[in-house]
Amino acid sequence: MPNPPIGFQHGVTLDQAQRIATTALEEGRRLGLAPLTVVVLDAAGQMKALLKEDGCSLLRPAIAHGKAFGAMGLGFGGRELARRSQGMPGFMNAFSDLAGGAAVPVPGGVLVRDGAGAILGAVGVSGDLSDKDELAAVAGIKAAGLTPDTGDDA
């Protein structure tokens, strides 16, 4: 039998992902937000870290995942996905189906870039209003020394 699998390199590291996730939840507490779930996806769109606060409703993990996965799928932060959902509903409905329902086009899905602009993954937060969810995601990404891309021009 061969050695255990090695060599998969998928962007954001576990250390970075844990820092993002724990900081996002701390920011939610600091701002007095409702209980949050935070999902960190790696560059392959697979889950790297997830934390769900006590009191979250049933599908918060799926919604947080969908925000991050939608961003990875199209290559834009959630604010751009929200604009397209308004302007091109036919396409965005099809995109949702194509993703098996796992693409949620609202703020709170944020791409994670390094200093050179390379995409290392994405963060999705759900639990409060989307604009507030996004604040938590952004705080987490910055705490890890990385650059958030919300889908708005900086």
Place this chain on the structure above:
Amino acid sequence: MPNPPIGFQHGVTLDQAQRIATTALEEGRRLGLAPLTVVVLDAAGQMKALLKEDGCSLLRPAIAHGKAFGAMGLGFGGRELARRSQGMPGFMNAFSDLAGGAAVPVPGGVLVRDGAGAILGAVGVSGDLSDKDELAAVAGIKAAGLTPDTGDDA
């Protein structure tokens, strides 16, 4: 063991499909488009060729496939699908579900016809705005000596 399967004849040839795909990407570069994915389906709706440029977001292959598959599914180019998505959203939402999410009703899905009008397959391109994606698909099909059907009257 029986002989290998032979005799499947599914429209567009591999030579044609490769010509379509490589030309579509060249056209994208010439026009300065974002990184593109191009999918060529044969007359049976199966993938004949796919090429994804470096830098594409995660679901570009699925979106490009969906544009081409939607065109094959209904028998119209993507522009007609987009019109129906506007005018008959109930049917088009059901069509998306029926296709398991693999039908994306926007420009950039283009039927491939021979000189007599027979449908040999379809091309889907995704990466930039849909109208620009379509330019790349059309250039590819013409380079192979075949006739693009975008869903608009010529």
Place this chain on the structure above:
Amino acid sequence: MPNPPIGFQHGVTLDQAQRIATTALEEGRRLGLAPLTVVVLDAAGQMKALLKEDGCSLLRPAIAHGKAFGAMGLGFGGRELARRSQGMPGFMNAFSDLAGGAAVPVPGGVLVRDGAGAILGAVGVSGDLSDKDELAAVAGIKAAGLTPDTGDDA
């Protein structure tokens, strides 16, 4: 707009889940295992915490989830699911389909019980051989002061 959702009580707490997940990974490192993914599900079968070590292959998160979800689905630890997979393959194949593929009947899926035997959630670990994955899950659950149920009599 209504107040944020409160009052969902789903067994394992975030503090416990984080303790379980980080200890499971530490145990994996201590034992020299391949890179692991650990998933902690709450009493509602939703994800409470997930951590994926650097180097994991693409579907480790889905496999770890499936081990834990299979245990929650039938109400037995993964060792009992593995026995049933041997003894009643027809039922277990149907169970896998019924769960949409999200039920993996092998060791490494471990129920989390409190002192009175109540099920607070389940842990799934994937990355090395199943028997070794289970060691990491059990170490995590014990570190949180809870009782692992592997599907074997103690």
Place this chain on the structure above:
Amino acid sequence: MPNPPIGFQHGVTLDQAQRIATTALEEGRRLGLAPLTVVVLDAAGQMKALLKEDGCSLLRPAIAHGKAFGAMGLGFGGRELARRSQGMPGFMNAFSDLAGGAAVPVPGGVLVRDGAGAILGAVGVSGDLSDKDELAAVAGIKAAGLTPDTGDDA
């Protein structure tokens, strides 16, 4: 509207993928194999290139994809997946379901590594006997200056 998506970096490049795919088909012709389909996945498990020879049966693209995706999913070449399918059928049936049917555990799914062992993607070939399909995949990977990992010790 923000600029087009940039920064996705997913292992194997398009140049490498095209070299792999075209060489695999040439090797098939040289060996007199049945018509082949070759799929190249990138490090995110998404399709980078696909070519289907004229005469392939309907699901060759899906089978070739499944061989490559199974290898990416578990982190082993197809020969190791085939061994596990023999030795742990319950797990491998569940793995197939978990992958939505897109994991085919036979030779002809080959991991693509760089000189340092990092996994850049995977290749799947289908059309002839699995052992012969694998020869074509290996030839393609080598022609691109990369290292094939079939799941057997070298």
